[in-house]
Amino acid sequence: MNKKGDVSLLFKWIFGIIAGAVILMFLFKFAGIHIGGEQALEGNKFLVSVDDKLDAFGIGEGSDIFDLKDEFLLGVQCGEFSVNEETSENYFARETDKVVFAPSSLKGDNLHVWTKKWYFPYGVTMFFYLNNPQNRILIVSDANKIEEVGNFVKKIPQHFSVQVTTKQLFNPASFSSQAKGSDKITVVFFGTSTYSVNDLKSQYGNNLNIEIIQVNLEDNTAKIYDNYGGVEDVFFLGDEMLYGLIFSGSGYECTKDIALNRLNTLTRIYIEKVNRLAGKTSETKCVDSLVQSRILLEKYSTTLTKNEFYSLMEQIEKQNNKLEKEGCTTIY
Amino acid sequence: MKKGQIHISETILVVFVVIIIILVGVIFYFRFTIARNEALPYELSERQATIMLAKAVNLDEIACSEEDCVDTAKFLPFKRVLAEDYDRFKKIFGRKKIVFRIIYPEPEESVKDVECGVAEYIQVEYPENCGKWTLYEFNPENELGAKISTVVSLYFPETDQYKVGRLEIEHYGSIVRY
Numbered sequence: 001m002n003k004k005g006d007v008s009l010l011f012k013w014i015f016g017i018i019a020g021a022v023i024l025m026f027l028f029k030f031a032g033i034h035i036g037g038e039q040a041l042e043g044n045k046f047l048v049s050v051d052d053k054l055d056a057f058g059i060g061e062g063s064d065i066f067d068l069k070d071e072f073l074l075g076v077q078c079g080e081f082s083v084n085e086e087t088s089e090n091y092f093a094r095e096t097d098k099v100v101f102a103p104s105s106l107k108g109d110n111l112h113v114w115t116k117k118w119y120f121p122y123g124v125t126m127f128f129y130l131n132n133p134q135n136r137i138l139i140v141s142d143a144n145k146i147e148e149v150g151n152f153v154k155k156i157p158q159h160f161s162v163q164v165t166t167k168q169l170f171n172p173a174s175f176s177s178q179a180k181g182s183d184k185i186t187v188v189f190f191g192t193s194t195y196s197v198n199d200l201k202s203q204y205g206n207n208l209n210i211e212i213i214q215v216n217l218e219d220n221t222a223k224i225y226d227n228y229g230g231v232e233d234v235f236f237l238g239d240e241m242l243y244g245l246i247f248s249g250s251g252y253e254c255t256k257d258i259a260l261n262r263l264n265t266l267t268r269i270y271i272e273k274v275n276r277l278a279g280k281t282s283e284t285k286c287v288d289s290l291v292q293s294r295i296l297l298e299k300y301s302t303t304l305t306k307n308e309f310y311s312l313m314e315q316i317e318k319q320n321n322k323l324e325k326e327g328c329t330t331i332y
Numbered sequence: 333m334k335k336g337q338i339h340i341s342e343t344i345l346v347v348f349v350v351i352i353i354i355l356v357g358v359i360f361y362f363r364f365t366i367a368r369n370e371a372l373p374y375e376l377s378e379r380q381a382t383i384m385l386a387k388a389v390n391l392d393e394i395a396c397s398e399e400d401c402v403d404t405a406k407f408l409p410f411k412r413v414l415a416e417d418y419d420r421f422k423k424i425f426g427r428k429k430i431v432f433r434i435i436y437p438e439p440e441e442s443v444k445d446v447e448c449g450v451a452e453y454i455q456v457e458y459p460e461n462c463g464k465w466t467l468y469e470f471n472p473e474n475e476l477g478a479k480i481s482t483v484v485s486l487y488f489p490e491t492d493q494y495k496v497g498r499l500e501i502e503h504y505g506s507i508v509r510y
Contacts, residue, residue: 123392123395
Protein backbone atom coordinates (compact mmCIF):
# COMPACT_ATOMS: atom_id res chain seq x y z
CA MET A 1 0.00 0.00 0.00
CA ASN A 2 1.17 3.52 -0.84
CA LYS A 3 1.61 5.31 2.50
CA LYS A 4 1.87 8.76 0.85
CA GLY A 5 -1.46 8.19 -0.96
CA ASP A 6 -3.09 7.19 2.38
CA VAL A 7 -1.95 10.41 4.05
CA SER A 8 -3.15 12.49 1.10
CA LEU A 9 -6.59 10.75 1.13
CA LEU A 10 -6.89 11.20 4.92
CA PHE A 11 -5.96 14.86 4.61
CA LYS A 12 -8.59 15.33 1.88
CA TRP A 13 -11.25 13.74 4.11
CA ILE A 14 -10.34 15.87 7.13
CA PHE A 15 -10.29 19.00 4.98
CA GLY A 16 -13.66 18.08 3.39
CA ILE A 17 -15.28 17.40 6.77
CA ILE A 18 -14.01 20.67 8.28
CA ALA A 19 -15.01 22.71 5.22
CA GLY A 20 -18.43 20.99 5.11
CA ALA A 21 -18.96 21.62 8.82
CA VAL A 22 -18.06 25.30 8.40
CA ILE A 23 -20.50 25.65 5.46
CA LEU A 24 -23.23 23.81 7.40
CA MET A 25 -22.68 25.98 10.49
CA PHE A 26 -22.90 29.06 8.33
CA LEU A 27 -26.14 27.83 6.75
CA PHE A 28 -27.66 26.96 10.15
CA LYS A 29 -26.67 30.37 11.54
CA PHE A 30 -28.15 32.06 8.47
CA ALA A 31 -31.38 30.06 8.81
CA GLY A 32 -31.53 30.93 12.54
CA ILE A 33 -31.12 34.67 11.91
CA HIS A 34 -33.67 34.52 9.11
CA ILE A 35 -36.26 32.60 11.17
CA GLY A 36 -35.74 34.92 14.18
CA GLY A 37 -36.14 38.00 12.01
CA GLU A 38 -39.22 36.63 10.28
CA GLN A 39 -40.80 35.69 13.63
CA ALA A 40 -40.13 39.17 15.01
CA LEU A 41 -41.60 40.69 11.88
CA GLU A 42 -44.54 38.30 11.93
CA GLY A 43 -45.29 39.04 15.63
CA ASN A 44 -45.14 42.80 15.10
CA LYS A 45 -47.11 42.58 11.85
CA PHE A 46 -49.79 40.59 13.64
CA LEU A 47 -50.14 43.22 16.38
CA VAL A 48 -50.18 46.12 13.89
CA SER A 49 -52.74 44.23 11.81
CA VAL A 50 -55.06 43.55 14.82
CA ASP A 51 -54.71 47.17 15.99
CA ASP A 52 -55.43 48.54 12.49
CA LYS A 53 -58.37 46.20 11.96
CA LEU A 54 -59.86 47.34 15.27
CA ASP A 55 -59.19 50.98 14.35
CA ALA A 56 -61.04 50.55 11.06
CA PHE A 57 -63.85 48.57 12.68
CA GLY A 58 -64.18 51.04 15.57
CA ILE A 59 -65.32 53.88 13.31
CA GLY A 60 -68.89 52.75 13.95
CA GLU A 61 -70.82 50.47 16.27
CA GLY A 62 -71.11 46.81 15.28
CA SER A 63 -69.88 43.29 15.79
CA ASP A 64 -67.85 40.81 13.79
CA ILE A 65 -65.59 37.76 14.00
CA PHE A 66 -62.01 38.41 12.84
CA ASP A 67 -60.33 35.46 11.18
CA LEU A 68 -56.70 35.58 12.35
CA LYS A 69 -55.66 32.90 9.76
CA ASP A 70 -53.46 31.14 12.32
CA GLU A 71 -53.56 30.31 16.02
CA PHE A 72 -52.27 33.20 18.14
CA LEU A 73 -52.08 34.00 21.82
CA LEU A 74 -53.24 37.59 22.01
CA GLY A 75 -52.71 39.34 25.32
CA VAL A 76 -54.87 42.33 26.24
CA GLN A 77 -53.44 44.28 29.13
CA CYS A 78 -54.23 47.80 30.22
CA GLY A 79 -53.74 49.87 27.05
CA GLU A 80 -51.48 47.27 25.45
CA PHE A 81 -51.75 44.36 23.04
CA SER A 82 -49.21 41.55 23.08
CA VAL A 83 -48.58 38.32 21.22
CA ASN A 84 -47.23 35.05 22.68
CA GLU A 85 -46.30 34.22 26.29
CA GLU A 86 -44.42 36.93 28.20
CA THR A 87 -41.61 34.48 28.93
CA SER A 88 -41.23 33.53 25.25
CA GLU A 89 -38.52 35.15 23.13
CA ASN A 90 -41.20 35.76 20.50
CA TYR A 91 -43.18 37.96 22.88
CA PHE A 92 -44.08 41.33 21.39
CA ALA A 93 -46.19 44.13 22.87
CA ARG A 94 -47.70 47.24 21.36
CA GLU A 95 -49.43 50.16 23.05
CA THR A 96 -52.94 51.02 21.94
CA ASP A 97 -55.10 54.09 22.49
CA LYS A 98 -58.31 52.08 22.34
CA VAL A 99 -60.48 51.30 25.35
CA VAL A 100 -60.54 47.50 25.14
CA PHE A 101 -62.47 45.28 27.53
CA ALA A 102 -61.31 41.68 27.16
CA PRO A 103 -59.95 38.73 29.11
CA SER A 104 -56.20 39.07 29.71
CA SER A 105 -55.42 36.38 27.13
CA LEU A 106 -57.24 35.21 24.02
CA LYS A 107 -55.94 32.04 22.41
CA GLY A 108 -57.25 30.85 19.07
CA ASP A 109 -57.54 31.62 15.40
CA ASN A 110 -60.50 33.98 15.63
CA LEU A 111 -61.46 37.03 17.58
CA HIS A 112 -65.01 38.06 18.43
CA VAL A 113 -65.31 41.85 18.36
CA TRP A 114 -68.12 44.17 19.43
CA THR A 115 -67.95 47.97 19.45
CA LYS A 116 -70.28 50.28 21.33
CA LYS A 117 -70.08 54.01 21.91
CA TRP A 118 -70.00 55.17 25.52
CA TYR A 119 -72.21 58.19 26.25
CA PHE A 120 -72.03 59.85 29.68
CA PRO A 121 -73.94 62.11 28.91
CA TYR A 122 -72.03 63.05 25.73
CA GLY A 123 -70.21 60.62 23.46
CA VAL A 124 -66.86 59.88 25.07
CA THR A 125 -65.21 57.07 23.16
CA MET A 126 -65.82 53.79 21.41
CA PHE A 127 -65.61 50.75 23.69
CA PHE A 128 -64.15 47.56 22.20
CA TYR A 129 -65.29 44.24 23.66
CA LEU A 130 -63.19 41.23 22.65
CA ASN A 131 -63.64 37.56 23.39
CA ASN A 132 -63.39 34.12 21.82
CA PRO A 133 -65.12 30.77 22.39
CA GLN A 134 -62.35 29.69 24.82
CA ASN A 135 -63.60 32.26 27.34
CA ARG A 136 -67.14 31.52 28.45
CA ILE A 137 -69.49 33.97 30.13
CA LEU A 138 -72.45 32.75 32.12
CA ILE A 139 -74.98 35.18 33.56
CA VAL A 140 -77.03 34.16 36.58
CA SER A 141 -79.87 36.42 37.62
CA ASP A 142 -82.24 36.66 40.55
CA ALA A 143 -85.68 35.52 39.35
CA ASN A 144 -87.21 38.98 39.94
CA LYS A 145 -84.58 40.66 37.73
CA ILE A 146 -84.57 38.17 34.87
CA GLU A 147 -86.49 40.49 32.50
CA GLU A 148 -84.16 43.44 33.11
CA VAL A 149 -81.09 41.23 32.85
CA GLY A 150 -82.51 39.48 29.78
CA ASN A 151 -82.94 42.84 28.01
CA PHE A 152 -79.41 43.81 28.97
CA VAL A 153 -77.93 40.55 27.62
CA LYS A 154 -80.05 40.68 24.45
CA LYS A 155 -77.91 43.59 23.21
CA ILE A 156 -74.75 41.44 23.28
CA PRO A 157 -74.22 39.96 19.78
CA GLN A 158 -75.25 36.30 19.62
CA HIS A 159 -71.86 35.01 18.44
CA PHE A 160 -70.44 35.86 21.87
CA SER A 161 -72.60 32.96 23.18
CA VAL A 162 -73.33 34.60 26.53
CA GLN A 163 -75.72 32.32 28.41
CA VAL A 164 -78.37 33.49 30.88
CA THR A 165 -80.09 31.52 33.58
CA THR A 166 -81.82 32.16 36.89
CA LYS A 167 -80.25 31.50 40.25
CA GLN A 168 -82.80 28.74 40.92
CA LEU A 169 -81.94 26.90 37.71
CA PHE A 170 -78.17 27.41 37.90
CA ASN A 171 -76.34 24.17 38.52
CA PRO A 172 -72.53 24.26 37.97
CA ALA A 173 -72.52 20.53 37.15
CA SER A 174 -74.60 21.09 34.02
CA PHE A 175 -71.85 23.34 32.60
CA SER A 176 -69.02 20.85 33.19
CA SER A 177 -68.85 19.73 29.56
CA GLN A 178 -68.58 23.35 28.33
CA ALA A 179 -65.98 24.14 30.97
CA LYS A 180 -63.76 21.25 29.85
CA GLY A 181 -62.35 22.80 26.68
CA SER A 182 -62.32 26.37 27.94
CA ASP A 183 -59.51 28.64 29.19
CA LYS A 184 -61.69 30.80 31.41
CA ILE A 185 -65.20 30.90 32.82
CA THR A 186 -66.76 34.10 34.14
CA VAL A 187 -69.94 33.66 36.16
CA VAL A 188 -71.79 36.94 36.59
CA PHE A 189 -74.39 37.05 39.35
CA PHE A 190 -76.98 39.81 39.15
CA GLY A 191 -77.81 39.82 42.85
CA THR A 192 -75.96 37.83 45.47
CA SER A 193 -73.65 35.02 44.49
CA THR A 194 -74.56 31.56 45.72
CA TYR A 195 -71.20 30.00 44.80
CA SER A 196 -67.58 30.88 45.51
CA VAL A 197 -64.61 30.53 43.13
CA ASN A 198 -63.49 27.50 45.15
CA ASP A 199 -66.94 25.85 44.79
CA LEU A 200 -66.67 26.19 41.02
CA LYS A 201 -63.03 25.07 41.01
CA SER A 202 -63.99 21.87 42.81
CA GLN A 203 -66.55 21.29 40.06
CA TYR A 204 -64.51 22.28 37.00
CA GLY A 205 -60.94 21.63 38.13
CA ASN A 206 -58.07 23.83 39.31
CA ASN A 207 -56.57 24.40 35.85
CA LEU A 208 -59.49 26.48 34.65
CA ASN A 209 -59.34 30.24 35.24
CA ILE A 210 -62.57 31.09 37.08
CA GLU A 211 -63.90 34.51 38.00
CA ILE A 212 -67.12 35.48 39.71
CA ILE A 213 -68.65 38.93 39.35
CA GLN A 214 -71.43 39.99 41.65
CA VAL A 215 -73.36 42.93 40.20
CA ASN A 216 -75.56 45.30 42.17
CA LEU A 217 -77.76 47.09 39.60
CA GLU A 218 -79.41 49.37 42.17
CA ASP A 219 -76.11 50.77 43.29
CA ASN A 220 -74.11 50.47 40.00
CA THR A 221 -71.39 48.61 41.85
CA ALA A 222 -69.88 45.13 41.62
CA LYS A 223 -67.52 42.77 43.40
CA ILE A 224 -64.97 40.81 41.38
CA TYR A 225 -63.74 37.51 42.86
CA ASP A 226 -60.68 36.51 40.85
CA ASN A 227 -59.07 33.13 40.21
CA TYR A 228 -56.48 33.62 42.96
CA GLY A 229 -58.82 34.48 45.82
CA GLY A 230 -58.64 38.26 45.44
CA VAL A 231 -61.73 40.44 45.84
CA GLU A 232 -62.17 43.86 44.24
CA ASP A 233 -64.95 46.43 44.69
CA VAL A 234 -65.68 48.39 41.53
CA PHE A 235 -68.33 50.72 40.09
CA PHE A 236 -69.59 51.25 36.56
CA LEU A 237 -70.99 54.25 34.70
CA GLY A 238 -73.73 53.12 32.33
CA ASP A 239 -74.54 49.84 30.61
CA GLU A 240 -71.55 50.13 28.24
CA MET A 241 -69.18 50.01 31.18
CA LEU A 242 -71.10 47.13 32.75
CA TYR A 243 -70.61 45.14 29.53
CA GLY A 244 -66.93 45.97 29.86
CA LEU A 245 -66.89 44.61 33.40
CA ILE A 246 -68.44 41.34 32.24
CA PHE A 247 -65.94 40.91 29.39
CA SER A 248 -62.79 41.91 31.23
CA GLY A 249 -63.37 40.67 34.80
CA SER A 250 -60.27 41.28 36.93
CA GLY A 251 -58.71 43.52 34.23
CA TYR A 252 -61.70 45.90 34.41
CA GLU A 253 -60.44 48.52 36.87
CA CYS A 254 -57.46 49.60 34.77
CA THR A 255 -59.48 49.84 31.54
CA LYS A 256 -62.21 51.73 33.41
CA ASP A 257 -59.57 54.26 34.50
CA ILE A 258 -58.51 54.76 30.87
CA ALA A 259 -62.18 55.40 29.99
CA LEU A 260 -62.54 57.89 32.87
CA ASN A 261 -59.38 59.63 31.71
CA ARG A 262 -60.94 59.95 28.25
CA LEU A 263 -64.14 61.34 29.85
CA ASN A 264 -62.00 63.92 31.65
CA THR A 265 -60.32 64.96 28.37
CA LEU A 266 -63.72 65.38 26.70
CA THR A 267 -65.02 67.37 29.67
CA ARG A 268 -62.00 69.72 29.48
CA ILE A 269 -62.75 70.24 25.78
CA TYR A 270 -66.41 71.05 26.55
CA ILE A 271 -65.41 73.49 29.34
CA GLU A 272 -63.24 75.37 26.88
CA LYS A 273 -65.87 75.20 24.13
CA VAL A 274 -68.65 76.50 26.41
CA ASN A 275 -66.36 79.23 27.67
CA ARG A 276 -65.57 80.42 24.14
CA LEU A 277 -69.21 80.14 23.01
CA ALA A 278 -70.31 82.30 25.96
CA GLY A 279 -67.91 84.98 24.71
CA LYS A 280 -69.47 84.87 21.22
CA THR A 281 -73.11 84.99 22.40
CA SER A 282 -74.96 88.27 22.78
CA GLU A 283 -78.18 87.01 24.42
CA THR A 284 -78.01 87.32 28.22
CA LYS A 285 -80.10 84.19 28.96
CA CYS A 286 -77.79 82.12 26.76
CA VAL A 287 -74.67 83.59 28.36
CA ASP A 288 -76.09 82.78 31.84
CA SER A 289 -76.97 79.23 30.85
CA LEU A 290 -73.56 78.69 29.27
CA VAL A 291 -71.81 80.02 32.38
CA GLN A 292 -73.92 77.64 34.48
CA SER A 293 -72.95 74.82 32.12
CA ARG A 294 -69.28 75.68 32.55
CA ILE A 295 -69.61 75.51 36.35
CA LEU A 296 -71.24 72.06 36.09
CA LEU A 297 -68.58 70.84 33.66
CA GLU A 298 -65.79 72.12 35.90
CA LYS A 299 -67.26 70.14 38.82
CA TYR A 300 -67.62 67.13 36.52
CA SER A 301 -63.95 67.31 35.53
CA THR A 302 -62.79 66.99 39.14
CA THR A 303 -65.27 64.31 40.18
CA LEU A 304 -63.92 61.07 41.56
CA THR A 305 -66.91 59.35 43.14
CA LYS A 306 -69.54 57.29 41.39
CA ASN A 307 -72.54 59.11 42.93
CA GLU A 308 -71.18 62.50 41.86
CA PHE A 309 -70.57 61.19 38.34
CA TYR A 310 -74.20 60.08 38.02
CA SER A 311 -75.61 63.22 39.64
CA LEU A 312 -73.55 65.65 37.53
CA MET A 313 -74.16 63.65 34.36
CA GLU A 314 -77.93 64.11 34.88
CA GLN A 315 -77.50 67.83 35.63
CA ILE A 316 -75.39 68.38 32.50
CA GLU A 317 -77.95 66.50 30.40
CA LYS A 318 -80.75 68.72 31.81
CA GLN A 319 -78.67 71.84 31.24
CA ASN A 320 -78.06 70.83 27.62
CA ASN A 321 -81.81 70.30 27.09
CA LYS A 322 -82.48 73.70 28.70
CA LEU A 323 -80.03 75.39 26.31
CA GLU A 324 -81.70 73.68 23.36
CA LYS A 325 -85.18 74.78 24.50
CA GLU A 326 -83.98 78.35 24.95
CA GLY A 327 -82.65 78.36 21.41
CA CYS A 328 -79.06 78.77 22.60
CA THR A 329 -75.96 76.94 21.44
CA THR A 330 -75.80 73.61 23.26
CA ILE A 331 -72.89 72.07 25.16
CA TYR A 332 -72.79 68.94 22.99
CA MET B 333 3.65 19.25 -8.82
CA LYS B 334 2.81 15.87 -7.35
CA LYS B 335 -0.55 14.11 -7.99
CA GLY B 336 -1.62 14.36 -4.30
CA GLN B 337 -0.94 18.08 -4.19
CA ILE B 338 -2.95 18.58 -7.39
CA HIS B 339 -5.89 16.71 -5.77
CA ILE B 340 -5.73 18.91 -2.67
CA SER B 341 -5.59 22.06 -4.77
CA GLU B 342 -8.61 20.84 -6.76
CA THR B 343 -10.58 20.18 -3.51
CA ILE B 344 -9.71 23.61 -2.12
CA LEU B 345 -10.78 25.23 -5.39
CA VAL B 346 -14.10 23.35 -5.43
CA VAL B 347 -14.79 24.29 -1.78
CA PHE B 348 -13.82 27.89 -2.52
CA VAL B 349 -16.14 28.07 -5.55
CA VAL B 350 -19.02 26.50 -3.54
CA ILE B 351 -18.50 29.05 -0.73
CA ILE B 352 -18.47 31.90 -3.25
CA ILE B 353 -21.72 30.65 -4.83
CA ILE B 354 -23.37 30.31 -1.39
CA LEU B 355 -22.16 33.78 -0.34
CA VAL B 356 -23.46 35.38 -3.54
CA GLY B 357 -26.85 33.64 -2.99
CA VAL B 358 -27.02 34.78 0.64
CA ILE B 359 -26.09 38.38 -0.23
CA PHE B 360 -28.75 38.52 -2.94
CA TYR B 361 -31.34 37.01 -0.61
CA PHE B 362 -30.53 39.48 2.20
CA ARG B 363 -30.59 42.43 -0.19
CA PHE B 364 -34.00 41.33 -1.43
CA THR B 365 -35.34 40.83 2.14
CA ILE B 366 -33.96 44.19 3.33
CA ALA B 367 -35.47 45.99 0.32
CA ARG B 368 -38.82 44.34 1.04
CA ASN B 369 -38.70 45.21 4.75
CA GLU B 370 -37.58 48.78 4.07
CA ALA B 371 -40.77 49.39 2.12
CA LEU B 372 -42.90 47.94 4.94
CA PRO B 373 -42.92 50.96 7.33
CA TYR B 374 -44.04 53.23 4.50
CA GLU B 375 -46.82 50.82 3.46
CA LEU B 376 -47.99 50.50 7.06
CA SER B 377 -47.78 54.27 7.58
CA GLU B 378 -49.94 54.86 4.51
CA ARG B 379 -52.44 52.25 5.72
CA GLN B 380 -52.53 53.87 9.17
CA ALA B 381 -53.01 57.32 7.65
CA THR B 382 -55.95 56.05 5.58
CA ILE B 383 -57.54 54.56 8.69
CA MET B 384 -56.78 57.77 10.58
CA LEU B 385 -58.64 59.74 7.93
CA ALA B 386 -61.86 57.94 8.82
CA LYS B 387 -61.01 57.76 12.52
CA ALA B 388 -60.24 61.47 12.92
CA VAL B 389 -63.64 62.53 11.57
CA ASN B 390 -65.31 60.32 14.17
CA LEU B 391 -63.01 61.24 17.04
CA ASP B 392 -65.28 62.38 19.90
CA GLU B 393 -62.79 65.12 20.75
CA ILE B 394 -63.72 66.97 17.51
CA ALA B 395 -66.83 65.29 16.07
CA CYS B 396 -70.37 66.62 16.33
CA SER B 397 -72.37 64.77 18.98
CA GLU B 398 -75.26 63.68 16.79
CA GLU B 399 -74.77 64.51 13.13
CA ASP B 400 -72.07 63.24 10.84
CA CYS B 401 -69.90 66.35 10.95
CA VAL B 402 -66.95 67.98 12.67
CA ASP B 403 -67.60 70.61 15.36
CA THR B 404 -65.26 73.52 14.65
CA ALA B 405 -65.94 75.00 18.10
CA LYS B 406 -64.04 72.03 19.51
CA PHE B 407 -60.89 72.70 17.44
CA LEU B 408 -59.29 75.33 19.68
CA PRO B 409 -60.20 73.50 22.93
CA PHE B 410 -58.85 70.29 21.39
CA LYS B 411 -55.56 71.99 20.49
CA ARG B 412 -55.23 73.19 24.08
CA VAL B 413 -55.93 69.73 25.53
CA LEU B 414 -53.56 68.24 22.97
CA ALA B 415 -50.77 70.58 24.10
CA GLU B 416 -51.36 69.58 27.73
CA ASP B 417 -51.39 65.87 26.90
CA TYR B 418 -49.03 65.84 23.92
CA ASP B 419 -47.39 62.48 24.70
CA ARG B 420 -50.70 60.64 24.66
CA PHE B 421 -51.73 62.16 21.35
CA LYS B 422 -48.31 61.41 19.85
CA LYS B 423 -49.03 57.76 20.59
CA ILE B 424 -52.41 58.03 18.85
CA PHE B 425 -51.41 60.03 15.77
CA GLY B 426 -47.68 59.32 15.38
CA ARG B 427 -45.66 61.26 12.78
CA LYS B 428 -48.39 63.14 11.02
CA LYS B 429 -49.85 66.54 10.28
CA ILE B 430 -53.62 66.92 10.58
CA VAL B 431 -55.23 69.94 8.95
CA PHE B 432 -58.86 70.93 8.36
CA ARG B 433 -59.52 73.45 5.57
CA ILE B 434 -62.65 75.32 4.53
CA ILE B 435 -63.27 74.63 0.83
CA TYR B 436 -66.86 75.79 0.25
CA PRO B 437 -68.01 78.54 0.36
CA GLU B 438 -64.52 79.25 -0.87
CA PRO B 439 -62.65 81.57 1.51
CA GLU B 440 -61.12 84.75 0.10
CA GLU B 441 -57.65 84.27 -1.36
CA SER B 442 -56.10 86.47 1.34
CA VAL B 443 -57.42 84.30 4.20
CA LYS B 444 -57.20 80.86 2.59
CA ASP B 445 -54.00 79.96 4.37
CA VAL B 446 -54.63 81.96 7.54
CA GLU B 447 -54.69 79.72 10.60
CA CYS B 448 -57.91 79.99 12.65
CA GLY B 449 -56.40 80.73 16.05
CA VAL B 450 -57.70 82.42 19.20
CA ALA B 451 -57.04 85.90 17.74
CA GLU B 452 -59.19 85.13 14.67
CA TYR B 453 -61.91 83.40 16.74
CA ILE B 454 -62.66 86.38 18.98
CA GLN B 455 -63.16 88.67 16.02
CA VAL B 456 -66.69 89.37 14.77
CA GLU B 457 -65.74 88.32 11.22
CA TYR B 458 -64.99 84.75 12.30
CA PRO B 459 -65.12 82.31 10.45
CA GLU B 460 -64.69 84.47 7.33
CA ASN B 461 -61.30 85.74 8.51
CA CYS B 462 -59.39 82.46 8.31
CA GLY B 463 -59.27 79.25 6.29
CA LYS B 464 -57.64 76.36 8.14
CA TRP B 465 -56.93 74.68 11.47
CA THR B 466 -53.72 72.73 12.01
CA LEU B 467 -54.78 70.43 14.80
CA TYR B 468 -51.65 68.34 15.13
CA GLU B 469 -48.14 68.24 13.73
CA PHE B 470 -45.25 65.98 14.63
CA ASN B 471 -42.38 65.63 12.19
CA PRO B 472 -39.18 65.60 14.28
CA GLU B 473 -36.90 64.68 11.39
CA ASN B 474 -38.42 67.10 8.88
CA GLU B 475 -39.23 64.26 6.51
CA LEU B 476 -41.10 64.82 3.29
CA GLY B 477 -44.60 63.48 3.71
CA ALA B 478 -47.31 62.02 1.52
CA LYS B 479 -50.74 63.62 1.76
CA ILE B 480 -54.18 62.00 1.75
CA SER B 481 -57.46 63.84 2.20
CA THR B 482 -61.22 63.52 2.44
CA VAL B 483 -64.17 65.90 2.28
CA VAL B 484 -65.91 66.64 5.60
CA SER B 485 -68.82 68.68 6.83
CA LEU B 486 -67.72 71.51 9.15
CA TYR B 487 -70.25 72.76 11.72
CA PHE B 488 -70.01 76.26 13.22
CA PRO B 489 -72.21 76.35 16.36
CA GLU B 490 -71.58 80.10 16.79
CA THR B 491 -73.64 80.81 13.67
CA ASP B 492 -75.41 77.44 13.38
CA GLN B 493 -73.95 77.03 9.88
CA TYR B 494 -72.38 74.20 7.96
CA LYS B 495 -69.52 74.52 5.46
CA VAL B 496 -67.75 72.03 3.27
CA GLY B 497 -64.24 71.29 4.44
CA ARG B 498 -61.36 69.02 3.73
CA LEU B 499 -59.40 66.93 6.21
CA GLU B 500 -55.77 66.53 5.11
CA ILE B 501 -53.43 64.04 6.73
CA GLU B 502 -49.76 64.20 5.86
CA HIS B 503 -47.86 61.10 7.01
CA TYR B 504 -44.13 60.81 7.31
CA GLY B 505 -43.20 57.24 6.45
CA SER B 506 -42.86 55.72 9.90
CA ILE B 507 -45.13 53.79 12.19
CA VAL B 508 -42.97 54.30 15.28
CA ARG B 509 -45.04 55.04 18.37
CA TYR B 510 -43.84 57.63 20.87
